[in-house]
Amino acid sequence: MPIYNFLLTIAMILSLPFWLAGVLWSEKRRKTFLYRLGIRFPKPFDRNRFKTEESIWVHALSVGEVLSALPLARHLKQRYPDRPVVFSASTLSGFEIASREMAEDVDGVVYFPYDHPWCIRRVFSFLRPAVVCIVETDIWPNFLRFARKRHIPVIWANARVSEDSLKGYMRFSWLFGRLFRQFTWICPQSETDRSRVLAVGADPQHVAVLGNFKFDQLAPPPDEHFQKFKRILVPGAEQKLFIAGSTHEGEEQIVLAAFLEARETVSGLRLILAPRHPKRAKALMQLVQERQCSTERLSRMLQTGVDPPDVIVVDGMGALRGLYALSDVAFVGGSLVNAGGHNPLEPATFRLPVLFGPDMTDFGEISELLLQQHAAIVVHDAAEMAAAIRDLLADPQVAKDMGERAYGVLRAHRGAIQKTADLIGRCLQPPVMNPSAEAHAPEIHSQS
Template identity: 30%
Template sequence: MWNIYDISYGAGLALTSPLWLCHGRMRRKVLAALRQRMGDVPARADADAKPAVLIHAVSLGELNAARALIRRLGELRPDVRIIVSTTTDTGFARASELFGGGGDNAPAIVRYPLDFSKPISRLLDRMRPSLVVLVELELWPNFMLHCQRRRIPVMVVNGRLTERSFRRYRLLGPLARRMFGRLHAACVQDQTCAARFAALGVPPERLRVTGTMKFDTAAVERRVDGDADLADQVGLRPAAILGREHGEPLWVCGSTGPGEETLVLQQYRRLLVAHPRLRLAIVPRKPERFDEVESAIRAQGFEVVRRSKPRFTAAPAGSAAAPVILGDTMGELRKFYSLADVIFVGRSLVDLGQQQHGSDMIEAAALGKPVVVGPWTGNFADAMAAFRAADAIVEVSSADDLGTQVSRLLSDHALAEELGRRAVQVVTRCKGATERHLNEILTALDGTARM
């Protein structure tokens, strides 16, 4: 039966359909995932005698944060079926990479349903989850309503609410309070998030401050498997492997966003004056921007080598014509970071809107590298607070400041090494949130068994 949410969504879909139907690329993306988002799930996700837990991670970042939690839950509770749902294409691809080939006990991977009654009912009827776990936060009114009707508890882990998201939810008034009030538990990253969840209707007794799981997913190590092969294949001779005397210093700019690459390239040209052997690798955050970033590199007068199409160039290493490396593959950012002398973590130099303020600097810090970020890091406020307190990260206010600080770190090896050492200490000290979240899930599962 249709409800007010279905009618509202239907009207919105009808009004916006000309936009995505006329946009070929968007149309293909929407239609490709539509069948799965209408509640069609693979047979292995179908209900059986085992209780099921549906763990929803919207996209790549949430999935990476939850991967250790998902594996630990599978180890501790082999009697439970785990189903992982995602919304985005990159999240679905990453879930398939992480869990797609693990045998009979591996998690099933599905698309999160559109928030219409029929897709939600179809998905819940087929999977019959005993518990739904939302990573960070993804509340939809219809989904919450149908879970409540089926008496399926819904909990949040690694919960986070930015100031902007908080303001938007508050605009929903009673609707937001109904959704948040239906949560079985909310395990959040810090006290600020706890206050926001409470203001939106989560009763205090259902709130837990459990920290961020992102620290747990970051492996503390100096080298990453496969980094030397990557360097060979794209024509790098990194000092991180060959030593400063024989190798080239490498500046890696990871998870960059629109507008940042051009600023980075301008600073790279400036840095080549003082550091003529310096090489640059850029790894954009979103795959759909790879071609755009290649064009930006060429527009600044540099040759480019794409990771997906490695080739060697006749240009002498260290000259102004040395090619910029474009990391255009998925899952290799840590390899690039492992080869770096200095790392800039992107989506932080340009204001891209609060939903995109900052990228994960924790995995770079865990490798013991000096890390530089811009002024826009609001999505990682808790991690930034920890790094700031230990003086373990460099924050810059502008592109020129970025170039100055990178030059300083390339010149002052003792400072760079000390920053890396402090960063590793912060990551090590902040680990443990995954086990705390896992205990909350196990408690909730035990509660469902008694229902």
């Protein structure tokens, strides 16, 4: 650890000009820099709330992890109403999503500190955590060391180790094995993930498979934004909406070709194109216009109330789930290119029939469960996608049954949030001092 901090400090000094340039020229770094240093805290943030009681700290890296972790934070606040619950994210987009979704549900939303002892010490001194729960990923040596020295339990929840991540960890197994053993508990999503964390060097006595948070997603209740989407995007019962969510560069051409082909036989079909990175919206609108289709940004439609065009391009964060709720068929992006796919349970939450491409390696277990239950269809190209859209929209009962099966897969595998909250509750209890008391300690139930 002294070597790590020495190298970290040297690297920070040498890269200082680049850091300063990045802070000045990058909006994301400029907005997050002082907060991640621990110099400032977002407003509103009541530090006094954390002086009277030690907090429960839930952390998620960015947007995807944040969405997985939100139900856990809400559950913990309901379970421990008198104890402060704080939520942190590392990225600007993740922080913005958490702030918008969690403002009324937790006692504070903050940025995760940089992995420097000075930054970590400041944030810990304000938050005074009794336990820290890191969701999915974001492993930092100083953070783990600082918590361990102060006997603060740290749980790595909903842990997932992809094949690519495993290769990187094994390349430096002497380092990551040590880091993995710093966790009080590691809770992998599946037995495959469990075998991978053990291969890196985790202590098997502190590894418990508790399931995947993504199965605990619930459809959010209709809110003001949803009602506005509905008024603008679904003006008539004859309209059909095909949504392509979290698409990557190279996929939109395929989606557009499939949409145009399907529209020849599906009257009133419209496309919602939601790129993984909303900044690509302008380029996608140009791509759509080249295909002689009318198009508009979602943000402008919400402002002006203009009639829906052929293709609606999503140009902001946080809208995807509400748009899934209004759609008839969903394609999950990142799967027709080598990106590992995205979460197919998001549309399944709304009982939608789900399409995805052949590369779902990041969601292999989930996609396989959906396919086994005939709740999803794999498409390899525009022709197969168009055929699937046509078939599903031509027979509403088939589409409905497929969506219900997808929702059934989600319901059958729920429970990871509850099990993780039970484990956090166990870590909050004082150490057992005698054998008779230990018999009453909460059990941790693993999935087999």
